[in-house]
Amino acid sequence: MDALDAKYPFFASAREAVAEAAVSLPELVAADAPAVERARERVERALLEGTVASESGAFPGESAYDAQAELLSYPIARILVSLLDSDPAIEKYAAAEAATAMERVRRDLATDDELRSVSSATVALDDLLAEFDLAAAVRPDATAPAGSRASRGTGSGTAGGGAAGTTSGRDPDHYRIDVGPYLRLTSPEWGESWRLVNRALADGAVRVSREELLAALEAAVEERVAEGLPFELAADEGIAEALESRVADLRRLLSERTYAEPPDVVAPALFPPCMTNLIEKAERDVALSAAESFALMAFLVGIGMSPDEVVAFCADTSLDAEGIRYQTEFLTDDRGTQYPPPTCETLANYGICHNEDDHMQVAADPLSYYEKRVAAADEVTDWRDGRATDEAEEA
Numbered sequence: 001m002d003a004l005d006a007k008y009p010f011f012a013s014a015r016e017a018v019a020e021a022a023v024s025l026p027e028l029v030a031a032d033a034p035a036v037e038r039a040r041e042r043v044e045r046a047l048l049e050g051t052v053a054s055e056s057g058a059f060p061g062e063s064a065y066d067a068q069a070e071l072l073s074y075p076i077a078r079i080l081v082s083l084l085d086s087d088p089a090i091e092k093y094a095a096a097e098a099a100t101a102m103e104r105v106r107r108d109l110a111t112d113d114e115l116r117s118v119s120s121a122t123v124a125l126d127d128l129l130a131e132f133d134l135a136a137a138v139r140p141d142a143t144a145p146a147g148s149r150a151s152r153g154t155g156s157g158t159a160g161g162g163a164a165g166t167t168s169g170r171d172p173d174h175y176r177i178d179v180g181p182y183l184r185l186t187s188p189e190w191g192e193s194w195r196l197v198n199r200a201l202a203d204g205a206v207r208v209s210r211e212e213l214l215a216a217l218e219a220a221v222e223e224r225v226a227e228g229l230p231f232e233l234a235a236d237e238g239i240a241e242a243l244e245s246r247v248a249d250l251r252r253l254l255s256e257r258t259y260a261e262p263p264d265v266v267a268p269a270l271f272p273p274c275m276t277n278l279i280e281k282a283e284r285d286v287a288l289s290a291a292e293s294f295a296l297m298a299f300l301v302g303i304g305m306s307p308d309e310v311v312a313f314c315a316d317t318s319l320d321a322e323g324i325r326y327q328t329e330f331l332t333d334d335r336g337t338q339y340p341p342p343t344c345e346t347l348a349n350y351g352i353c354h355n356e357d358d359h360m361q362v363a364a365d366p367l368s369y370y371e372k373r374v375a376a377a378d379e380v381t382d383w384r385d386g387r388a389t390d391e392a393e394e395a
Ligand code: SF4
Pocket: 272, 273, 274, 275, 343, 344, 345, 347, 348, 352, 353, 354, 355, 356, 359, 360, 363, 364, 365, 366, 367, 369
């Protein structure tokens, strides 16, 4: 098991490494090996933050887990996701694995020749194309000036062979991808520019920029990760029983309930204490934990705030605009998979709720509590109205 397998555990070579290693997943789970905790972290961060990177350190090399635990955490994370048995969870998990992988790919592609030649833990674009059987379907765009980016080596040198081998020694800005794979890996829902009618199409191939090609590859990773999920576990191996409490924690955290009519009014004075505490903490410039920031973002999105509004609302806090935007967009995606805020019980488990005034008796989650307070208030001032007035005065 090497560092490259750990970094890209969905690669065929990584699967082979797991199959060849003399490790038994049921035994690892029964022994509560480090890979099990890392798998839980993998799934939790995927569902809450859209990344599977370890909080203990980003790749390459700084994770508190060794390469074996990293690699084995992937099949165990797939087991956890299967046990969750929720389509939205599978979608979010696969998307997060793909997003994290492509972050690493971008870093690998930015690695200069010299470093690359001494590191076997980086991939080249040709390696990726070969991994997804796209070597013959993707070619540098002949109309682009040759070597328009700085010339680079081909990394681990597998180079995918065939047509993609022509990319060796240069890294063009544009490529041509056969229309079949283009249609399979991209979606018109990504925006007008992705529609075939808006694309330069010649000889059965579509012209794409390098970034667009990477977006298509991200979709290929997502597809591979989601493949086969959820799967049935052998009843006699005891894995489901051994992972029961971890699965229950993940379920509680996500608490897939839906709200027909969110209260679409932003009245900070009526926010529940848990959310007020989190906002005040962030205003003191204290960093929020992943669970805290997820709970706050899910609440703000749940009351109808747009990503722009959340960014403006949190402008003078420790939360950075980019992180807010990512998380709120993740929470409000249009695929029908948005998550409501966690329940009061879950927030209590995370130390976020202190059950002030015993109001867990009043509502089971912060959003319901807020709804009740808004309904009971004589007068409600919407923060957005004040902001609109400020903007008008500034203009
Ligand atoms: S009981 Fe619920 S709404 Fe109240 S502070 Fe705790 S988590 Fe928030």
